[in-house]
Amino acid sequence: MAETPSKYQTLFRGTLNVSIVLIGLASGVAQLAEIPTRIAQWVLTAVFLACLLYFVVRLWQLAFVVKIRQLRAELLETTKALALQRAGHQHYLDAIQRISDREKPLFSETLEVLVTVGADDDSDRIVEKRVTTPEPLVTHRTMRPIVPTDDDRLVRIDDISFKAIRPVAGTITALPLEQTRLLRVWLIFDPAMTTPTEWQVEYRPVGLWRPLRERGWDQLVWEDRLPTASGTPSAFTRFEVTFSFPESDQPPSVKERQGYGRMSEPVRDPRGRWEVVWRDEKPAGRRYVWDLTQAVGGA
Known part of the structure; x- marks a missing residue:
């Protein structure tokens, strides 16, 4: 059975695919004969900058998702440790209470x-x-x-x-x-x-x-x-x-x-x-x- 892509893979592949498409479009625009060279350069530059900005945003989103997952994992571990600590603390409290109940x-x-x-x-x-x-x-x-x-x-x-x-x-x-x-x-x-x-x-x-x-x-x-x-x-x-x-x-x-x-x-x-x-x-x-x-x- 094929594995389902992870969220990271989906984000990265999406970013890469969009980047390739945008670069291809920009190259095509530059090769149009009826568009003056300077205008074509401006268009190519604008498309490149837009692509770069989009790519940076997608990378930031990918890093943000990775950080969130790390924080969730740390929170889960901390919660488990706290639960174990509370259970141990409660054992002490229960023991003290039992001793007190038995004492006249x-x-x-x-x-x-x-x-x-x-x-x-x-x-x-x-x-x-x-x-x-x-x-x-x-x-x-x-x-x-x-x-x-x-x-x-x-x-x-x-x-x-x-x-x-x-x-x-x-x-x-x-x-x-x-x-x-x-x-x-x-x-x-x-x-x-x-x-x-x-x-x-x-x-x-x-x-x-x-x-x-x-x-x-x-x-x-x-x-x-x-x-x-x-x-x-x-x-x-x-x-x-x-x-x-x-x-x-x-x-x-x-x-x-x-x-x-x-x-x-x-x-x-x-x-x-x-x-x-x-x-x-x-x-x-x-x-x-x-x-x-x-x-x-x-x-």
Whole structure:
């Protein structure tokens, strides 16, 4: 079976054929007796220059096509190398995540969460304040920030302006382990915790409470961890959540679906915002679901 000419061969053959045809035509024009010699030279020169220009353009096109093919080949190789690198990187992340999942918490702690329902998407904010007591040592841990789950968008740690703060004696390095609809962050403590330590994370999950603002109701779910190494059902010794709502004529409402913990009545803070405080003094590894309602439009 005859081979199909390549794009390069087609371009080159086409250029060569056109060049031969043009030169032949120019020679024929020059040989016409009824045309004066000077005019024939001008015509031949013009045809030659046109042929030369056309030939240069075709050669440039050929070189351009060759360069494009080279770039495509390089891009393909780079893409393959990047895919292999990502696969290797993901193996490390998966291994870290499996280790973290299998470890039982070697600590106890109190947790206070401030949930700020903003007046707009950009002002939604979460602050988690913890006091961790190592039993006997804490070098790292993982956590899942509260992020929107009403769509399939990918949430990255930079998207929520995530900050981990250790006010005294040390730093916290935050590394993303899983960047899906449920972001997971690996926190590394330097130096390791050996005494009760206060620290916090804060972040801005843009649009977290958009459904609440638009329809007037939404929910928040919190999964407590598995039993600790000491056998207690939860690492928490106290769990408190403060819900802060925008200023409104009508008070908001918050209810824990299973009746866990105790809920305060809505009160206004000095800024005029509504606050509802929920707390569980005896956490027991539960799944908490809070139903939130507020007036639509801040009426």
